[in-house]
Amino acid sequence: MLFxxxxxxxxxxxxxxxxxxxxxxYLKVEGNPLVxxxxxxxxxxxxxxxxxAGCTGAAQALADxxxxxxxxxPGGRAVMQALAAKLGIEADLSGVEDNVPMMAExxxxxxxxxxxxxxxxxxxxIMGAAQQIHVVFREACTACGKCEEVCPTESVKLQPxxxxxQSWHWPKPQxxxxxxxx
Amino acid sequence: xxxxLLLLLGTALVNNVVLVKFLGLCPxxxxxxxxxxxxxxxxxxxxxxxxxTAATWMLEHWLLLPLGIQYLRILAFILVxxxxxxxxxxxxRKTSPGLYQVLGIYLPLITTNCAVLGIxxxxxxxxxxxxxxxMYGFGSALGFTLVMLLFTGLRVxxxxxxxxxxxxxxxxxxxxxxxxxxAFMGFAGLAGH
Numbered sequence: 001m002l003f004x005x006x007x008x009x010x011x012x013x014x015x016x017x018x019x020x021x022x023x024x025x026y027l028k029v030e031g032n033p034l035v036x037x038x039x040x041x042x043x044x045x046x047x048x049x050x051x052x053a054g055c056t057g058a059a060q061a062l063a064d065x066x067x068x069x070x071x072x073x074p075g076g077r078a079v080m081q082a083l084a085a086k087l088g089i090e091a092d093l094s095g096v097e098d099n100v101p102m103m104a105e106x107x108x109x110x111x112x113x114x115x116x117x118x119x120x121x122x123x124x125x126i127m128g129a130a131q132q133i134h135v136v137f138r139e140a141c142t143a144c145g146k147c148e149e150v151c152p153t154e155s156v157k158l159q160p161x162x163x164x165x166q167s168w169h170w171p172k173p174q175x176x177x178x179x180x181x182x
Numbered sequence: 183x184x185x186x187l188l189l190l191l192g193t194a195l196v197n198n199v200v201l202v203k204f205l206g207l208c209p210x211x212x213x214x215x216x217x218x219x220x221x222x223x224x225x226x227x228x229x230x231x232x233x234x235t236a237a238t239w240m241l242e243h244w245l246l247l248p249l250g251i252q253y254l255r256i257l258a259f260i261l262v263x264x265x266x267x268x269x270x271x272x273x274x275r276k277t278s279p280g281l282y283q284v285l286g287i288y289l290p291l292i293t294t295n296c297a298v299l300g301i302x303x304x305x306x307x308x309x310x311x312x313x314x315x316x317m318y319g320f321g322s323a324l325g326f327t328l329v330m331l332l333f334t335g336l337r338v339x340x341x342x343x344x345x346x347x348x349x350x351x352x353x354x355x356x357x358x359x360x361x362x363x364x365a366f367m368g369f370a371g372l373a374g375h
Contacts, residue, residue: 004251012262016265017265
């Protein structure tokens with residue numbers, strides 16, 4: 001009695017699992033490969049600043065040609081150029097002034113530890129607890145600006161990432177040439 | 183034929199799954215803000231409920247009864263229902279992207295709709311035959327869709343009504359659901375099921 005119960009339920013689970021596994025292989029839907037490629041280029045933090053539900057929605061719109069290449073504010077100039085190159089469209093770079101990578105920075109003297117920024121951060125880049133001063137992890141911050149909107153004391157601001165010994169590098173030759181031409 | 187019609191009427195109106203049996207209240211309250219969402223949920227539930235009643239009938243009569251392990255019914259039914267939903271989602275995604283767009287996120291949510299398990303268990307309890315079970319499931323699902331649409335229509339109008347602030351939002355929704363349920367009690371005795 002007990003044995004048959006164990007065996008039959010195990011078999012049922014195994015058969016259903018196998019069936020689903022096989023079905024998943026045979027019924028696989030080939031999505032538009034371009035959408036997947038575009039999604040790879042986007043930051044992937046699902047911040048929603050472009051007005052789409054997430055980076056997948058934005059990638060879909062880009063592939064359909066209904067969205068401009070410069071739709072991703074956190075991506076900035078670099079993502080815009082990459083998208084334009086991938087889609088073969090002209091990117092209007094004139095409106096994009098900030099070429100510098102940004103990150104959120106917390107002014108400790110006016111942070112009240114309300115945890116609002118910490119809750120909205122899509123990449124968990126802000127660490128903190130109630131009534132404690134919060135900090136931002138440079139590696140995880142994508143400069144989406146969500147924390148800036150919710151901060152009641154305006155202590156979170158997007159700032160250009162300061163160069164440190166770890167992050168500084170020689171300027172690329174191309175950029176130097178561009179700068180000289182301008 | 184008239185027997186099946188009567189059964190459909192009985193399950194859809196008289197013994198309505200949401201308003202009389204109080205099953206599947208989560209999608210009833212949750213997905214009744216917009217008309218197209220409610221319709222999508224209703225269609226998806228109709229599809230899954232009919233399929234799941236067939237699958238669970240076969241499971242009950244071909245596996246659980248011969249082996250005498252009816253006490254595992256709920257466990258086995260949930261297993262089969264979840265697999266059915268998953269499989270349905272894959273098939274729809276492959277064969278009809280348009281329908282998949284409409285049903286979208288509602289399909290996987292049906293796994294946790296207690297109406298699906300409830301109807302399957304009621305079928306066992308009432309010792310229904312295969313076709314009878316199928317019509318019972320289909321009728322219940324039709325009733326579910328009908329009530330979803332009715333309630334959504336009411337809520338859409340409620341959004342524009344001047345509701346006292348203590349009642350606005352979910353509370354007035356619950357009050358309306360209760361009144362709707364009272365109204366459906368009026369069908370009692372319409373069809374003898």
